[in-house]
Amino acid sequence: MSENVAITATRLGKTFAMGKQSVAALRDVSLTLPAGTLTALTGPSGSGKSTLLHLIAGLERVDSGTLEVLGHPVHTCGQAELAALRLREIGFVHQDFSLLADLTLLENVRLPLEATGTARNDATTAACEAMARVGLTGLEQRFPAEVSGGQQQRAAIARAIVGRRTLVLADEPTGSLDSKTGAEIMGVLAQLRDEGVTVVLSTHNPANLSHADQVAVLHDGTLLSFDAAESAESAEGGVA
Template sequence: MAGIRISGVRRTYGDSGSKVHAVNGVDLEIADGEFIALMGASGSGKTTLLNLIGGLDRPTAGRLEVLGTDLTGLPEEQLAALRLTSVGFVFQELNLLPELTLRENVALPLEGAGVPRVEAVRRAEEALGRVGLAGLGPRFPDEVSGGQQQRAAIARAVVGERRLLLADEPTGALDSATGTQVMQLLRELCDSGVTVVVSTHNPANAQYADRVVRMRDGRIDGITTGASSTAGRSR
């Protein structure tokens, strides 16, 4: 199992005068293809933990292994390469570049990884089809709905066979019906083999997860098996 291994991870901000322990000793193993919902009050450390897993930030202490790569002490270029080829991010809003079409937005990481333009656009169209946006590739973000923008952002996060999808409150800016569709889409991607870690404030979103990890003051406060647990579920 490659998956994700988080051991004794801390992330502390500030100096000795005023330290904030955003993540304060987290141990967690996430299996390949698992769907984890991170829940917890504002300030409990969800975003910080997602950024650490995705290599956008580095721990103050502890060890992080992501998809078989030990991130500890990994040079910045290799961390950037891992983000480009293996890890996709989706945020609450402002995910897409407004001056690019949906297709161009989705093709960006592929082009960044050296895929020729024509091939990148072809695969971007494929990814858009996978998230239910076939035909909308030529539109600009402000020409589609918020939910469609978020789907396009998810397509960009998984294009190029990226195996890990990290989503930070992806439904936070959406109405509840659209948010439900986005969670269902994440579940479908997970069922097709992508590992998904999503932070959310909405308890209803927990039903899509295999496990719900509750955070409090930078620590894991409890882990429960979600309604979509693999027990009794076929994939």
């Protein structure tokens, strides 16, 4: 892998069994994502955006093709190697947030650091910084059920960016946010990119494409186009 490449997918395929039927969620997807860039995955519901993010994170196994993530061949990696990669280098914002209900927002956000042995005080400091970055200062001691859906989403983003992550994967990170907060969160993700973090996100919101270096358009599991953001925007008739 070249040092400047974060992710290389080659003829990537993923099929889900649905009883006797099977659904091809991804077919022959090939793309190369440079390190330190922000990529937006877009396309209709069911086009394979979440599946691609899950494969990159090693949350689902690759069925065909190859996938290199941060120098690791995740199509052949064992579960332990994938878990270690996820814990140390990858932040993932789940489409459904996946916050732990019995932990406060602060405890949720500092969990990845504590899991890798960071001292409690240092983890708390880093978690408060990440929460401040997404506008959650003052809500550290609340439980997920005690805050709004948008605040839960921001806590999930704080958990994904806490500490020094190499790669942040975000599945519709602005989906539950009003347009102003959504724009702020996109600004946070773009700032991370400017600091050298590789960011890949899925989105239905054309306004988010303006922050992207490149846009991948999926349809029925195939990659329709993969362009620098400007040409993708002009192909859509311009993005405000």
